[in-house]
Amino acid sequence: MMLLQGKPIAQAILEDLDKQVKELRRRRIVPALAVVLVGRDPASIQYVHVKRAAAESVGIDVVVHKLAANTPEKKVLELIAKLNKDFKVKGILVQLPLPAQISREKIAWAIDPAKDVDGFQMRVFEPxxxxxxxxxxxxxxxxxxxxxxxxxxxxxxxxxxxxxxxxxxxxxxxxxxxxxxxxxxxxxxxxxxxxxxxxxxxxxxxxxxxxxxxxxxxxxxxxxxxxxxxxxxxxxxxxxxxxxxxxxxxxxxxxxxxxxxxxxxxxx
The missing domain is CATH 3.40.50.720 (NAD(P)-binding Rossmann-like Domain)
Known part of the structure; x- marks a missing residue:
């Protein structure tokens, strides 16, 4: 039986990204990821921590926008609209799952396709x-x-x-x-x-x-x-x-x- 370990593959990708990010920064382009975290689900918090640590290890800036679990959908949509317009933000990630009052579909389709790095829309990026x-x-x-x-x-x-x-x-x-x-x-x-x-x-x-x-x-x-x-x-x-x-x-x-x-x- 062959064990299909993912870590060597991930490491190779990250090493390549580290080189690409250094080149982008030399051109004064700063890769930056905005993460939207609604609520305090322990698994979601852990996933965001892992993603942030990996991103920062290759020179990608990360800002986590933490919102309360009872945040209205309208407020989340307003935040995404703001991030869409922020030229410093290159990618937007909305951590799932979302609380019941927030429509996952509405949030997914509100993201600028060019910043939809989780590939929700599958228009520019694949998941x-x-x-x-x-x-x-x-x-x-x-x-x-x-x-x-x-x-x-x-x-x-x-x-x-x-x-x-x-x-x-x-x-x-x-x-x-x-x-x-x-x-x-x-x-x-x-x-x-x-x-x-x-x-x-x-x-x-x-x-x-x-x-x-x-x-x-x-x-x-x-x-x-x-x-x-x-x-x-x-x-x-x-x-x-x-x-x-x-x-x-x-x-x-x-x-x-x-x-x-x-x-x-x-x-x-």
């Missing part, structure tokens, strides 16, 4: 997590074209955009609702399985077959342990290759996000 999955497959020389890919989960950040991106690379894609109770028959003929539901250890060894590649694109906790959708220990004994959680898709996703920020800096 980081689907890009990261493609990066991992390509890095480990796992073919995508004409391969049967099953994506479990049709979410806004991974499942839906990955289905679009994977088809661009020639994959034959099937997407499954995360609520399907008996997944095994749907997975049997898949060559690549991507799990993105947020349900800890949903994918068991009995559901998979040898020669499959499993990409775990979810992060959660179970009994205080950071885990993904896949029972890594037992599924790993069956399949050909698997990405771990933590250390798989996550680090590459952060690196690709920052690559989008650098690209956005070159647009302005």
């Amino acid at each position: 980081p997590a689907p890009q990261a999955i493609i990066e991992i497959l390509r890095h480990y020389d796992i073919p995508i074209a004409r391969k049967r890919m099953v994506i479990i989960g049709e979410g806004f950040l991974v499942g839906k955009p990955l289905s679009v991106l994977a088809r661009k690379f020639g994959a034959m894609v099937t997407t499954l609702d995360s609520k399907i109770t008996n997944l095994a028959p749907y997975l049997r003929d898949a060559q690549i399985v991507v799990a993105a539901t947020g349900t800890p250890k949903l994918i068991k060894a009995a559901m998979v077959t040898p020669n499959q590649v499993i990409i775990d694109a979810a992060t959660g906790t179970l009994n205080g342990e950071v885990v993904g959708d896949v029972d890594l220990k037992n599924v790993g004994k069956v399949v050909k290759a698997i990405s771990p959680v933590p250390g798989g898709v996550g680090p590459v996703t952060v690196a690709v996000l920052l690559r989008n920020v650098v690209k956005a800096s070159k647009l302005k």
Whole structure:
């Protein structure tokens, strides 16, 4: 079984970004990311911390705009409009999830497409997590074209955009609702399985077959342990290759996000 580690890929991307940012700064272009954080969700705070640390490690400026959980939608839209007009801000990231009173769709479509580094709109930038999955497959020389890919989960950040991106690379894609109770028959003929539901250890060894590649694109906790959708220990004994959680898709996703920020800096 091959373990598809994401950290070496992320490190290579970050090293390249460090060089690009130094060159931009020599030209007096300062890559700057504005993060909008609504509420005090512990996981969101941690994700923002990780993204900020990685960004600053390669010379990207980060400003986090912290708003109370009860902030009205109108106020968030006003902040985004202000950030859209600020020429110093090259990228805007709205940390999800948002409180119930705020429409994710309204917020996503309010961002200037040239600053939409999380790829919500998929107009200028593609979302980081689907890009990261493609990066991992390509890095480990796992073919995508004409391969049967099953994506479990049709979410806004991974499942839906990955289905679009994977088809661009020639994959034959099937997407499954995360609520399907008996997944095994749907997975049997898949060559690549991507799990993105947020349900800890949903994918068991009995559901998979040898020669499959499993990409775990979810992060959660179970009994205080950071885990993904896949029972890594037992599924790993069956399949050909698997990405771990933590250390798989996550680090590459952060690196690709920052690559989008650098690209956005070159647009302005």
